Amino acid sequence: xxxIERFHPIGTPGTPxxxxxxxxxxxxxxxxxxxxxxxxxSLDRLRxxxxxxxxxxxxxxxxxxxxLYAVRSRDWNDTLPLMLVTGGVHGYETSGVHGALQFLEQRxxx
Numbered sequence: 001x002x003x004i005e006r007f008h009p010i011g012t013p014g015t016p017x018x019x020x021x022x023x024x025x026x027x028x029x030x031x032x033x034x035x036x037x038x039x040x041x042s043l044d045r046l047r048x049x050x051x052x053x054x055x056x057x058x059x060x061x062x063x064x065x066x067x068l069y070a071v072r073s074r075d076w077n078d079t080l081p082l083m084l085v086t087g088g089v090h091g092y093e094t095s096g097v098h099g100a101l102q103f104l105e106q107r108x109x110x
Contacts, residue, residue, distance in 0.1 A: 040067075
């Protein structure tokens, strides 16, 4: 018989987490990034060169709301080809958002 080695202090191997396990995990977390500092501040700097619009809101929990933004060229022309660059966060992986912001800052005007 093969046993599953426990590698995480929360939960039981092979059993999906319930509310208790999720609450225990959240209680162990600490803030590593701030959306207002890392994303919104960057977008605010781009407002001088681009149209920045809010198109929705992500509700993450009590008191945690994150606006979703779309950025487009000021000289938008519907007859020109369209390019879509997206960036989202998956877990603590923020490279998509930072890559999209870097593209906007450095190359989008091209």
